[in-house]
Amino acid sequence: MxxxxxxxxxxxxxxxxxxxxxxxxxxxxxxxxxxxxxxxxxxxxxxxxxxxxxxxxxxxxxxxxxxxxxxxxxxxxxxxxxxxxxxxxxxxxxxxxxxxxxxxxxxxxxxxxxxxxxxxxxxxxxxxxxxxxxxxxxxxxxxxxxxKPFGHDLASARDLNRVLAQHFDEHQVYRIDHYLGKETVQNLMAVRFGNMLFEPLWNSQYVDHIQITVAESVGVGGRGDYYDRAGAMRDMMQNHLMQLLCLIAMEPPAKFDPDAVRDEKLKVIRALDPVAPDNVVRGQYEADGDAPDYRTQVETPDSRTESFVALKAHISNWRWAGTPFYLRTGKRLKDRASEIAVVFKEAPHSIFGAEAGRHRNILTIKLQPNEGIELGVTIKEPGPGGMRLLDVPLDMTFAEALGEDGPDFPDAYERLIMDVIRGNQTLFMRGDEVEAAWQWADPVIQVWEEGGETPIPYASGSAGPDDALMLMHRDGRRWREIKA
Structure with missing residues (x-):
């Protein structure tokens, strides 16, 4: 195709x-x-x-x-x-x-x-x-x-916005985040707002929780100097994952134009509650086999910079009150994989009895390495012996669903650069949006820096620190397995 x-x-x-x-x-x-x-x-x-x-x-x-x-x-x-x-x-x-x-x-x-x-x-x-x-x-x-990085904190982001505003109007400034150029990220909006099937269920009444994972299998590589000054919270959480959170949680815009979309994203950021310190886990990868540890790669023997961060966030508005959002990102993890998982609640009553087990529908938006959308549904297990249930995926991997040779879609930078030429800012961040994101992230970072907290070590090639698993286990939930 x-x-x-x-x-x-x-x-x-x-x-x-x-x-x-x-x-x-x-x-x-x-x-x-x-x-x-x-x-x-x-x-x-x-x-x-x-x-x-x-x-x-x-x-x-x-x-x-x-x-x-x-x-x-x-x-x-x-x-x-x-x-x-x-x-x-x-x-x-x-x-x-x-x-x-x-x-x-x-x-x-x-x-x-x-x-x-x-x-x-x-x-x-x-x-x-x-x-x-x-x-x-x-x-x-x-x-x-x-x-990116557009600033190092709220104060520097404001300074940058002010400097650029001296020479260019806001509609001339394109703050690029390549994650927003991914085909599946845009398809997230199509799935939400183009299908009546999902929108009535897209709220705290039916959604148990949402997981957003951006996992990288590589280390800091040649970016050690920059990364040790930034860390996972500044490098990934404040921008990439924040943008994904906004798209999954925002209200339907009145129309699909730049300011209408970005207005709704901004409302999400402003509705985020402050993150409590016990709802954040920081980690730093250690050597494992041939993989070097973080401190060796950044050449800072006593570095306290995180290469992994997981947190639980809450959005205080009518749609999402009471629904937790779990976000995690890190380097040197098991696989390179990015996905958003919308985990729906269990049926309020099972007519099949306890032996049928517990089942949930999960809508998974896969961002990399293979872009696609998967919906988990519960069916009867084939064969005699009673009503046994199992979960199976309805899978739409774009490369398989849209033609034998796969879709000939531009990658993120191709799309975004052409959007700049066309003057379309829909997939770019506005200045007030960037500042609001820093306003949410800064207090989290400030707690670490003022407290001198040391990140929790985790083995290269793992799923991250065990404390990140406990972030969900204590709520009776579990992270989805990181897999490509």
């Missing part, structure tokens, strides 16, 4: 940090795939900007190598490569000085969409925004894309 492609208007996309890891792994291959799909016209241009000393030819070689390494379909699309590279150029530029800015201003074409991707640290956001205005490259057709 091939997804329908709608070409976008001509644009210039300037990638600040164009020689960095994010550009190499994600942004440049994503743009090439959209070019091959026909969504980028032949007059769309990609301009890399960074301090590295190279010319256009050198940068095209860099882009070609990145595509060959990180686009699994690069060989199949090799006939498109020369055409794509013909529209790629490079400017040597100093983000904090004036070198290169005149050349960049002369390179950017007037009268078309200008997208500026800030693939750099947040400390450079203000410098870039200011110089774009100083050199006349910011106008009504301009958009800026900023990556």
């Amino acid at each position: 091939v997804s329908r492609v709608i070409p976008v208007d001509p644009f210039d996309l300037v990638v600040f940090g164009g020689t960095g890891d994010l550009a190499r792994r994600k942004i440049l291959p994503a743009l090439f795939r959209r070019f091959c799909a026909g969504q980028m016209g032949a007059n769309a241009r990609v301009i890399g900007a960074a301090r590295a000393d190279m010319d256009d030819a050198g940068y095209r070689s860099f882009v070609s190598d990145a595509i060959a390494e990180f686009d699994p379909d690069a060989a199949r699309h090799k006939d498109h490569l020369d055409s794509f590279l013909a529209n790629v150029s490079y400017v040597v530029l100093d983000a904090k000085g004036d070198a290169g800015w005149d050349k960049l201003a002369a390179t950017v074409q007037k009268g078309r969409v200008h997208a500026y991707y800030f693939s750099v640290g947040p400390g450079l956001f203000g410098d870039l925004a200011q110089r774009l205005h100083t050199y006349g490259m910011a106008d009504a057709n301009s958009r800026i894309v900023v990556e």
